[in-house]
Amino acid sequence: MRMEIMNRKGRKGRKEHQTRKLKPRMNADERRCKYSLFACIGVHLRFLFVFLCVLCVLCGSSSAAELQIAQDGKSDYSIVVPPHSSPAMKLAADEIQKYVEQMSGVKLPVRSGEIERGKPVIYIAMSPHSSHAVVRADEATILIACNSPDGVLNAAYRFLDLLGCRFLAPHFDHYNGAAEVIPKQKTLTLKLDSTIESDPKLKFRKLYVEEGHSHDIQNLKQLAEWTPKVGYNTLVIPTDYQGSGRVRWDNWRKELTPELQKRGITIEVGGHGYQNFLGAELAGGKYFAEHPEWFAKSAAGKPQKAKQWVFCTSNADAVKQLTTNFLAYIKDRPEIQIFDFWPPDGARWCECDACKKLGEPPDRQAILLKQVQDAVQPVRPDLRLEVIAYSSYLQPPKNVAVDKNVLVDFCPISQHFDAQINDPDNKNKTYADALQAWRKQFAGDISIYSYYRKYAWDSLPVIIPRYMQKDLQWYATLPTQGVSVYSEPGDWFTYELNHYVLAALAWDENVDVDALVQKFCAARYGDEAGVAKKTLDALERIVRVYCSVPHVPLKDPGAIAKAQAEVKMLVGDVSSARARAMDENVKRSLERLGLMCTYALRDLEIQHLRATKAPREQVVEQAKSLHAWVKSHADDGVFLIRGNRLNQNRMLTRYGVGEPRKTPAMPE
Numbered sequence: 001m002r003m004e005i006m007n008r009k010g011r012k013g014r015k016e017h018q019t020r021k022l023k024p025r026m027n028a029d030e031r032r033c034k035y036s037l038f039a040c041i042g043v044h045l046r047f048l049f050v051f052l053c054v055l056c057v058l059c060g061s062s063s064a065a066e067l068q069i070a071q072d073g074k075s076d077y078s079i080v081v082p083p084h085s086s087p088a089m090k091l092a093a094d095e096i097q098k099y100v101e102q103m104s105g106v107k108l109p110v111r112s113g114e115i116e117r118g119k120p121v122i123y124i125a126m127s128p129h130s131s132h133a134v135v136r137a138d139e140a141t142i143l144i145a146c147n148s149p150d151g152v153l154n155a156a157y158r159f160l161d162l163l164g165c166r167f168l169a170p171h172f173d174h175y176n177g178a179a180e181v182i183p184k185q186k187t188l189t190l191k192l193d194s195t196i197e198s199d200p201k202l203k204f205r206k207l208y209v210e211e212g213h214s215h216d217i218q219n220l221k222q223l224a225e226w227t228p229k230v231g232y233n234t235l236v237i238p239t240d241y242q243g244s245g246r247v248r249w250d251n252w253r254k255e256l257t258p259e260l261q262k263r264g265i266t267i268e269v270g271g272h273g274y275q276n277f278l279g280a281e282l283a284g285g286k287y288f289a290e291h292p293e294w295f296a297k298s299a300a301g302k303p304q305k306a307k308q309w310v311f312c313t314s315n316a317d318a319v320k321q322l323t324t325n326f327l328a329y330i331k332d333r334p335e336i337q338i339f340d341f342w343p344p345d346g347a348r349w350c351e352c353d354a355c356k357k358l359g360e361p362p363d364r365q366a367i368l369l370k371q372v373q374d375a376v377q378p379v380r381p382d383l384r385l386e387v388i389a390y391s392s393y394l395q396p397p398k399n400v401a402v403d404k405n406v407l408v409d410f411c412p413i414s415q416h417f418d419a420q421i422n423d424p425d426n427k428n429k430t431y432a433d434a435l436q437a438w439r440k441q442f443a444g445d446i447s448i449y450s451y452y453r454k455y456a457w458d459s460l461p462v463i464i465p466r467y468m469q470k471d472l473q474w475y476a477t478l479p480t481q482g483v484s485v486y487s488e489p490g491d492w493f494t495y496e497l498n499h500y501v502l503a504a505l506a507w508d509e510n511v512d513v514d515a516l517v518q519k520f521c522a523a524r525y526g527d528e529a530g531v532a533k534k535t536l537d538a539l540e541r542i543v544r545v546y547c548s549v550p551h552v553p554l555k556d557p558g559a560i561a562k563a564q565a566e567v568k569m570l571v572g573d574v575s576s577a578r579a580r581a582m583d584e585n586v587k588r589s590l591e592r593l594g595l596m597c598t599y600a601l602r603d604l605e606i607q608h609l610r611a612t613k614a615p616r617e618q619v620v621e622q623a624k625s626l627h628a629w630v631k632s633h634a635d636d637g638v639f640l641i642r643g644n645r646l647n648q649n650r651m652l653t654r655y656g657v658g659e660p661r662k663t664p665a666m667p668e
């Protein structure tokens with residue numbers, strides 16, 4: 001009931017965002033009418049025939065179908081793409097060829113040209129008036145179509161999923177070739193209960209590189225390859241994360257750009273922050289030496305060099321220099337489609353009087369954004385700017401409007417994962433309120449910068465398919481238009497279910513999550529899927545509530561002991577399943593699932609010590625021992641050790657027994 005009231009309140013006055021698919025599916029006549037438009041006048045005669053064929057397939061009376069694509073290692077099918085197809089469409093054809101061959105041993109010929117109705121053909125086509133990714137069968141013709149090349153590619157992967165291919169994770173090296181599960185079957189049958197018409201609910205479905213502890217060019221390519229397979233569509237890479245030069249678009253752009261472009265993946269670059277274009281260390285320190293007034297002033301009026309200080313945004317010359325540098329950057333990098341124009345992380349804002357007059361940080365960010373946006377418009381009108389709603393600028397600005405063409409990234413950084421984002425009795429309410437305030441006054445797109453795989457979890461198995469669904473169902477009521485998640489290869493196995501399910505939720509927040517988890521487990525864990533699903537379900541209930549997850553209060557010793565007992569059982573069950581398993585890949589997956597459970601169990605043991613007020617030394621000893629154990633499994637794809645993110649002091653700090661930090665706090 002409470003939810004319903006909030007929904008109504010949330011939707012008030014924002015009709016343009018009511019994109020929920022409330023209308024019923026088109027009937028055959030409506031569909032015919034809609035598609036007949038696309039055989040429009042002016043189409044070259046040669047293509048008219050092709051279009052008419054597509055029209056026949058689209059408008060035919062097909063519903064349920066069972067087609068044998070290969071039988072006993074033989075096939076009459078061929079794959080056809082229209083002449084002059086885009087790279088994504090050609091890739092769609094190649095991918096179907098590749099996976100059908102992997103499954104059945106038959107290499108279907110790919111040709112460019114026209115089709116004849118009734119012939120066994122897999123036809124890959126653009127359907128200009130349908131934004132749905134379509135998989136449809138009519139007699140022996142299978143149509144794979146959408147109105148965009150990346151949509152067609154996605155439809156191709158949907159088709160392969162129907163045939164049994166499971167794209168569970170990117171081909172990272174630690175999967176040893178088992179990231180995907182492609183069943184071997186000499187007879188390949190497509191069973192279609194009805195036409196598949198799929199339309200993503202969220203426009204932006206992003207993977208963030210962000211801190212990039214374990215990314216390199218090889219696994220970034222692997223990530224790009226996987227992105228459209230499950231339905232993500234944007235990769236976000238920092239300009240230069242924390243200015244260290246390590247996680248930097250320029251390090252990878254040459255090799256990565258073609259990989260992203262041929263898949264129609266949106267290239268988003270930027271992040272924290274302004275200092276990449278106006279920093280004290282840039283231009284050999286010249287800016288600071290010659291123009292200290294461009295930089296932030298402390299309350300005492302002293303110019304500040306440190307990166308977390310936002311430069312003096314009320315200084316027109318400083319803004320001009322930053323804009324000049326920014327324009328040069330984006331002019332040289334035409335591949336960038338969205339730029340994240342954010343303040344530095346942990347931002348401290350200039351304390352000079354002129355800056356104070358501009359207003360609070362949300363207003364100061366919006367004013368600077370507008371100045372930069374006006375300068376970008378004539379140079380790169382195609383470039384979309386993104387701002388961040390975060391930290392001291394979480395709220396929308398009070399006196400300045402943000403242009404509706406700007407994308408807003410909303411960051412609930414301290415989300416408490418033992419309650420949903422819209423729980424009115426939790427600190428999460430701050431975020432829900434701020435987001436609703438944004439929705440009320442901002443007409444453009446808002447994407448959620450989610451923490452559904454969070455650095456501060458230190459690779460704890462916070463498994464949350466159902467939790468994410470409830471959040472996304474609430475976000476859909478506002479509505480919002482995107483969601484993102486970090487994408488570290490280093491501990492991908494731990495969070496692979498989160499990544500897999502989030503992609504599906506971004507397409508449809510009401511997807512049957514239980515069935516999806518079942519499907520995932522059947523592919524990843526084979527005959528032991530039952531044990532694995534029970535384990536993952538239990539981890540979802542336990543870890544986010546009882547383990548040392550930041551912002552989740554320590555529970556009482558009795559409740560922790562109960563959780564401990566349950567996880568201990570899981571460790572035993574997974575170990576028995578591993579001993580039983582015959583398939584090597586299943587065995588390996590269970591071994592890794594076992595590592596996840598053991599980490600949770602050992603974490604709960606320390607949580608119990610803390611809850612019973614055990615001596616500090618005991619907690620330190622256990623935490624050190626746990627860190628050594630985690631480190632010994634650095635190469636299993638379960639724990640993110642590379643990049644020194646999960647160092648010993650970090651783990652001690654998580655248990656409240658760390659040494660005070662000597663360096664500035666890392667963001668979460």
Ligand SMILES: [Zn+2]
Pocket residue numbers: 296297311312313314315350351352353354355356
């Ligand atoms: Zn200032």
